[in-house]
Amino acid sequence: MAVFTMPSLGADMEAGTLTEWMIKPGDTVTRGDVVAVVETQKGAIEIECFQDGTVETLDADIGETLPVGAPMATIRAPGDNAPAPAEAAAPPKTPHAPKPPAPPPAMPDTDETPPASPAARALAAERGVDLAALSGTGPGGAIVMADVEAAAAPTRKPQAEPGAGLDMAAMRTAIANAMARSKREIPHYYLSQTIDLQTASDWLTETNATRAPGARLLMSALLVKATARAAAKTAQMNGHYDADGFHPASAVHVGAAIALRGGGLVAPALHDAQDLPLDTLMARMRDLVTRARGGRLRASEMTDGTITVSAMGDTGADAMAAVIYPPQVAIVGFGAPVSRPWVAGDTVCPRMTVTATLSADHRVSDGRLGARFLAAIDAGLQAPAAL
Structure with missing residues (x-):
């Protein structure tokens, strides 16, 4: 088993906030696949996998802020046997049920706006996509970035809005x-x-x-x-x-x-x-x-x-x-x-x-x-x- 951890994305990073999982338990991943999106001071960063294998568990919740090096997922390498039923029954390391992300204060959820990850909200603002018109494919029906990308594809803006999704002070x-x-x-x-x-x-x-x-x-x-x-x-x-x-x-x-x-x-x-x-x-x-x-x-x-x-x-x-x-x-x-x-x-x-x-x-x-x-x-x- 390999533990996928919060990577260091530069000398100026101490922690990152998980905003989206692109994988689920049972998925097969290969080196270079984008498996998660992490929010840092420099925006939403797509995190890549550095080993081949099968996703065993997701060990971090959406919306959770994790220090560099903290476990995020467990990946079973090719050839490794899956846990035996007895092992799986004993203190299991089950995946966390992703929690609906807390929306930014300036963009609260309303009855007309479905839940969406912070990264999806930032991308929607950049692309001019109305979240209320989308159906989410994420956990609990939450809107994820793939939903926004699909909606924005025909009418993508040529340029991002200044500072979209970025905390300039941070x-x-x-x-x-x-x-x-x-x-x-x-x-x-x-x-x-x-x-x-x-x-x-x-x-x-x-x-x-x-x-x-x-x-x-x-x-x-x-x-x-x-x-x-x-x-x-x-x-x-x-x-x-x-x-x-x-x-x-x-x-x-x-x-x-x-x-x-x-x-x-x-x-x-x-x-x-x-x-x-x-x-x-x-x-x-x-x-x-x-x-x-x-x-x-x-x-x-x-x-x-x-x-x-x-x-x-x-x-x-x-x-x-x-x-x-x-x-x-x-x-x-x-x-x-x-x-x-x-x-x-x-x-x-x-x-x-x-x-x-x-x-x-x-x-x-x-x-x-x-x-x-x-x-x-x-x-x-x-x-x-x-x-």
């Missing part, structure tokens, strides 16, 4: 706690390099000239890809540091920092970013932004990041020294691209440039290695067609 507190821990425990060092972006900018203009707006590439995709390629060649920038020391990662999962409407920040991972074609990478970045701002991310996206990229976009400060997100060991901050006088050969001419600032963990790397890493990013951006 998120800001969580971010502050994580960053305070990072600055307290990680010996940061910082290196900055100004990179000539003119070649990359010209290539983007030419590439996008015949594309529809939704298919165009953004400079951010090139920055992420160049960083991922450089990290794949520099093991000391890509991995996690814990009580046992540094563990280099075998793939580059770039955490893409996303600013949320109304405030707050998340950095979900773009898996295997070093190998993704630019068009695929751009599509995944757009998808992450949409789901992050709607408060709908997956657990693996919140925990798998091995290095983070934070970019100011087209407007903002010229440079940014970011704080490392533990347990990672590096983050690259890109300022806003700006036209500057640039020496090219024997002439001075205007060129589009960007300042890249590396914040790295001195327990794992040093300035010389960090400088080579920034140089590798620069080299990648000088050959955008090869990214």
Whole structure:
């Protein structure tokens, strides 16, 4: 038997509230299946299963707030025998009957509104779905997110409402706690390099000239890809540091920092970013932004990041020294691209440039290695067609 526990979804998480079960006793699950939805300071996170097997019991109630590591379910591995009748009769570990979730104070249940999970309510508000018109398929007839998804499919809004489903004050507190821990425990060092972006900018203009707006590439995709390629060649920038020391990662999962409407920040991972074609990478970045701002991310996206990229976009400060997100060991901050006088050969001419600032963990790397890493990013951006 394996115990499925409340996962840690980042350095800033201590507990989560179970808002929806996607499984029931007797269901067969495989690694990667979404089995539950947990509400955290960063919204509703879809929790994935990390083993194959059969659901034996559900050991947590809907609406229950559980600390990281608390048991949530028991899963019987393939080949394990089910409990014998005598065992099942003795102090059984029966599944809890899910309790109807308590609705948020601002959206109380009425005679016209059926019970719904908090996550379903947030999704309904985001998609403009009238809960009173739905029939729930959850426990006791409660409306769950699958019901809202089905109702919203034909008329989905193109964008989430600002801050939908998110407690911005709680998120800001969580971010502050994580960053305070990072600055307290990680010996940061910082290196900055100004990179000539003119070649990359010209290539983007030419590439996008015949594309529809939704298919165009953004400079951010090139920055992420160049960083991922450089990290794949520099093991000391890509991995996690814990009580046992540094563990280099075998793939580059770039955490893409996303600013949320109304405030707050998340950095979900773009898996295997070093190998993704630019068009695929751009599509995944757009998808992450949409789901992050709607408060709908997956657990693996919140925990798998091995290095983070934070970019100011087209407007903002010229440079940014970011704080490392533990347990990672590096983050690259890109300022806003700006036209500057640039020496090219024997002439001075205007060129589009960007300042890249590396914040790295001195327990794992040093300035010389960090400088080579920034140089590798620069080299990648000088050959955008090869990214």
